[in-house]
Amino acid sequence: xxxxxKKLQYPVKIKNPNPTxxxxxxxxxxxPDGELGASMRYLNQRYSMPYGDVVGTLTDVGTEELAHxxxxxxxxxxxxxxxxxxxxxxxxxxxxxxxxxxxxxxQAASGMPFSAATFQVTGDPIADLNEDLAAEQxxxxxxxxxxxxxxxxxVRDVIKFLRQRELVHFQRFSEALLKVQDRADQKNIYAINxxxxxx
Numbered sequence: 001x002x003x004x005x006k007k008l009q010y011p012v013k014i015k016n017p018n019p020t021x022x023x024x025x026x027x028x029x030x031x032p033d034g035e036l037g038a039s040m041r042y043l044n045q046r047y048s049m050p051y052g053d054v055v056g057t058l059t060d061v062g063t064e065e066l067a068h069x070x071x072x073x074x075x076x077x078x079x080x081x082x083x084x085x086x087x088x089x090x091x092x093x094x095x096x097x098x099x100x101x102x103x104x105x106x107q108a109a110s111g112m113p114f115s116a117a118t119f120q121v122t123g124d125p126i127a128d129l130n131e132d133l134a135a136e137q138x139x140x141x142x143x144x145x146x147x148x149x150x151x152x153x154x155v156r157d158v159i160k161f162l163r164q165r166e167l168v169h170f171q172r173f174s175e176a177l178l179k180v181q182d183r184a185d186q187k188n189i190y191a192i193n194x195x196x197x198x199x
Contacts, residue, residue: 019093022079030106030114033138039065048123
């Protein structure tokens with residue numbers, strides 16, 4: 001049975017709308033290193049992961065990324081609520097508004113819609129976990145960049161929380177990779193493999 005606690009993982013309470021900032025933060029919904037891609041990456045990789053404890057890590061982090069998607073969506077919604085037409089026209093949010101009004105749509109800050117082409121599932125435990133480590137660092141960099149571009153304390157508070165969670169996920173995937181490598185070494189899986197080395 002799956003249980004969803006009907007509240008945000010961390011509170012989002014933004015007082016001041018800011019459509020320009022919303023047009024940047026949208027990247028953490030549907031951008032190349034955003035939360036939607038992260039959740040799909042981990043929740044799909046888990047099926048070919050041969051080790052139950054690492055499946056658990058992928059499931060835990062993948063579902064937490066869905067919670068982060070919910071938080072970033074709340075940020076976008078709160079930054080764009082009750083906007084005047086004048087405020088919209090004066091911001092880069094105007095082009096987004098034409099297509100989506102103030103609905104939350106998964107795209108990058110560049111305007112590129114979400115694409116599953118931004119992540120990989122290889123079925124190889126070591127390759128997938130290395131991808132996951134890189135993904136968490138790229139998400140951390142995106143949050144770093146957002147922090148560089150805003151001084152709104154309400155936004156910064158939530159973004160700092162999300163950034164910290166990326167660091168925790170990186171640590172969990174590092175631990176998972178060490179476990180997988182140790183088990184692979186014990187079975188000699190990644191040593192010279194005659195099936196691949198035939199002349």
